[in-house]
Amino acid sequence: MKVDLHTHSTYSDGTDSLDDLIFKCRSNGIEYVSVTDHDCIGGTKDFLKKATSNGINAIPGIEFSAEHPTELHILCYNYDQDDPVLNDALNYLLDERKTRIVKMMRLLQDDGFRISNEELQELIGNGVPTRPHIGQLLVNKGYCRTVKEAFERYIGVGCKYFVKKGILTKEEIFSISEKASGTTVLAHPAKIHEPDFEKLLRKLLDLGLKGIEVFYPIHSDRECSYFMSIAERYGLIITQGSDNHGTRRNTYLGKETRGNENELLMASVQKLFRK
Numbered sequence: 001m002k003v004d005l006h007t008h009s010t011y012s013d014g015t016d017s018l019d020d021l022i023f024k025c026r027s028n029g030i031e032y033v034s035v036t037d038h039d040c041i042g043g044t045k046d047f048l049k050k051a052t053s054n055g056i057n058a059i060p061g062i063e064f065s066a067e068h069p070t071e072l073h074i075l076c077y078n079y080d081q082d083d084p085v086l087n088d089a090l091n092y093l094l095d096e097r098k099t100r101i102v103k104m105m106r107l108l109q110d111d112g113f114r115i116s117n118e119e120l121q122e123l124i125g126n127g128v129p130t131r132p133h134i135g136q137l138l139v140n141k142g143y144c145r146t147v148k149e150a151f152e153r154y155i156g157v158g159c160k161y162f163v164k165k166g167i168l169t170k171e172e173i174f175s176i177s178e179k180a181s182g183t184t185v186l187a188h189p190a191k192i193h194e195p196d197f198e199k200l201l202r203k204l205l206d207l208g209l210k211g212i213e214v215f216y217p218i219h220s221d222r223e224c225s226y227f228m229s230i231a232e233r234y235g236l237i238i239t240q241g242s243d244n245h246g247t248r249r250n251t252y253l254g255k256e257t258r259g260n261e262n263e264l265l266m267a268s269v270q271k272l273f274r275k
């Protein structure tokens with residue numbers, strides 16, 4: 001069973017359009033997929049339609065960033081797309097992103113970078129504005145060679161042109177997901193670098209966490225086994241995802257395959273998709 005429940009599209013910071021993603025699902029034989037754009041469900045309805053007409057199983061997805069000392073991301077699946085609480089939260093997050101991007105652009109422009117808001121908008125298209133869009137613009141204008149370099153030199157955390165944006169607390173994310181009848185899954189847990197992982201996990205379980213992303217490209221085999229044992233111990237569902245961002249990251253749709261024959265993954269996917 002080929003599963004990829006973590007991918008981004010041009011609606012957030014990926015470079016694949018919805019059609020590109022469908023094409024990649026078909027050519028990689030992916031049977032179960034979810035597009036999990038950051039703070040955005042703009043592409044969800046269209047993607048579900050396209051997937052259905054191509055015989056691919058798809059559910060709504062989204063990836064939230066939670067307020068936490070390190071990177072803590074929560075994936076939410078199969079929510080009610082029309083839920084007003086969810087949509088209010090997404091509008092808030094979009095406003096925060098827009099304000100932050102405008103501030104960052106102004107800082108760069110004031111310092112002599114010849115980049116315009118119109119050029120940036122062209123890159124953003126119908127998606128939500130993200131830092132990689134500014135990074136891409138800096139690359140296009142010859143200020144750096146790669147988006148990665150743009151992050152390291154100009155727009156990453158701690159850099160001169162970095163501006164913080166408002167994000168949701170863990171409590172808010174779980175309450176929004178619950179109201180929208182979504183299923184929450186802890187994304188790439190090895191990236192959290194938490195000294196006492198189980199303590200954090202128990203807190204998240206209290207808040208309503210239902211699953212954990214076990215199979216993920218940068219997880220070592222040992223980490224996969226550890227997170228698998230955690231899932232079994234706490235009765236969690238497990239997922240598998242590539243975190244495909246098109247050409248923006250060193251991964252691709254369907255890259256993670258270690259869970260393909262895993263029984264708990266199969267059962268979890270059945271559960272997630274049945275709803």
Ligand SMILES: [Zn+2]
Pocket residue numbers: 006008036063243
């Ligand atoms: Zn992601």
